[in-house]
Amino acid sequence: RNLSLAIKxxxxxxxxxxxxxxxxxxxKSSKRGVCLGR
Known part of the structure; x- marks a missing residue:
């Protein structure tokens, strides 16, 4: 699952x-990301 979809x-x-x-x-405020896009 996509992190953006899960947050939404x-x-x-x-x-x-x-x-x-x-x-x-x-x-949402992290500029460097918090997880790998795997």
């Missing part, structure tokens, strides 16, 4: 807790 799906559900939201913000 989590955000659309609207049920993420504070820790998940913080992780999503970190992923």
């Amino acid at each position: 799906e989590i955000e659309e559900r609207g049920r993420a807790n504070e820790d998940v939201l913080a992780l999503l913000e970190f992923i």
